[in-house]
Amino acid sequence: MPVRKFSFLLLMFSIIAGLLGALIGEWLLDAFYGVWPNILLIGAYFGVLALLFGLFCLLAELMTPVINGRRWRLEYSSFSWKVLVPSTLVMLFAAGLLFQFFYSINFSSVKPPDDFVVVLDTSGSMNKTDPNHESLKAAAKLIDGMKSTHRAAVISFNDQANLTKPMFSIGDKPERGDAIAQINGLEDDGGTNIGRALDLALKQIDDNRQNGRKPMVILFSDGYSKLDFSKVIEPYQREDIVINTVGMSKIDWGGAQLLKKIASKTGGSFHDVKNADELSKVFEKIYLDNQDRLLIDERFGVFQDSTYLAILRVILLTLLGGLFGLSLGILFDNRYLAKSYAITGLVSGVLAGLVLESGLFSGFYNRLLADLLLTVVTGLGTILIPIREKFSSGVSRHSGDIDFSIRGTKPQKDNIRKGF
Numbered sequence: 001m002p003v004r005k006f007s008f009l010l011l012m013f014s015i016i017a018g019l020l021g022a023l024i025g026e027w028l029l030d031a032f033y034g035v036w037p038n039i040l041l042i043g044a045y046f047g048v049l050a051l052l053f054g055l056f057c058l059l060a061e062l063m064t065p066v067i068n069g070r071r072w073r074l075e076y077s078s079f080s081w082k083v084l085v086p087s088t089l090v091m092l093f094a095a096g097l098l099f100q101f102f103y104s105i106n107f108s109s110v111k112p113p114d115d116f117v118v119v120l121d122t123s124g125s126m127n128k129t130d131p132n133h134e135s136l137k138a139a140a141k142l143i144d145g146m147k148s149t150h151r152a153a154v155i156s157f158n159d160q161a162n163l164t165k166p167m168f169s170i171g172d173k174p175e176r177g178d179a180i181a182q183i184n185g186l187e188d189d190g191g192t193n194i195g196r197a198l199d200l201a202l203k204q205i206d207d208n209r210q211n212g213r214k215p216m217v218i219l220f221s222d223g224y225s226k227l228d229f230s231k232v233i234e235p236y237q238r239e240d241i242v243i244n245t246v247g248m249s250k251i252d253w254g255g256a257q258l259l260k261k262i263a264s265k266t267g268g269s270f271h272d273v274k275n276a277d278e279l280s281k282v283f284e285k286i287y288l289d290n291q292d293r294l295l296i297d298e299r300f301g302v303f304q305d306s307t308y309l310a311i312l313r314v315i316l317l318t319l320l321g322g323l324f325g326l327s328l329g330i331l332f333d334n335r336y337l338a339k340s341y342a343i344t345g346l347v348s349g350v351l352a353g354l355v356l357e358s359g360l361f362s363g364f365y366n367r368l369l370a371d372l373l374l375t376v377v378t379g380l381g382t383i384l385i386p387i388r389e390k391f392s393s394g395v396s397r398h399s400g401d402i403d404f405s406i407r408g409t410k411p412q413k414d415n416i417r418k419g420f
Contacts, residue, residue: 047093158190321349
């Protein structure tokens, strides 16, 4: 008769696995995003999370064999150690890699940008907020790392707006080198006029239109500027041109709020930088986010409101959750547990996908909640889904000793290796 089983230790260890997996996963994202291919990064993320989940569940069951029983611990736990890495790390690494590949394929009508206009604040205040010219270094690094098929233009501004480098092809090495030299030669002076800078950026886009190419603006400023929204921003809205902005609220709260409003009104993202030395990573992130997207991260820019990607993410996370549960069943060498955990794994995947898609929190906290759902809800399988007894405890009611005579002198092996 099917029974429900609950292990408090397994629940606690599932929580620990989710927490550790989220922390290690965050380190992977921070250290290798833009360095490793996205499919490899997401494969590693879910592979490590699954390995920790399987390891901690195995330890919990070895310490207190509530779910699979004492007979499993005595006779079959050695098999669990042998399949730990293949059934968790390897299987979920492969699944994460494959699902990230599907998530990266663009079957929707949303097209990533091909042409980038980088707009840089060179007002006098930058001498204090960015004395080492980190913003210029970041812009030069961004230009140098773009795809050869892309084009870029650079605009600098203070009281006036200046066309530092007209639109050019990134694949043209001399032009790219000249753009970097022009950026590195900029000097800070004067006030701040974001309106004139955006007007010039739009003119540069309109003057260099090519069929099939989508433009985007990246704007950095450290200060506030009066702006006539109806005059400056409406043309961007009308032509569906995204403006992504970078500001420093620590330096100028009013300026940061203005940049946030500009981004939100044009479908872009605002990035708040605490210190100037963070700018290089932020510029690179804006570029990468608008070329591709990660299965476990927020979508920005042109992909932000894609219904197709929202549905696809929930489906893929659901399948990943099911694989988390299946891996636990394989680890415990028990087809009944595999069925129970796979079902709750599917549920955990749906919940994790909805959390990531809804954006209840931001960044790490969203991923942390999703990871905890994958490990904790999946680990509750045997209390939510009743299971059949497979491994008898083999314990005499009277003596408390192990008694194999219940099943005969030769224990039966009704396990995954023979009957999964």
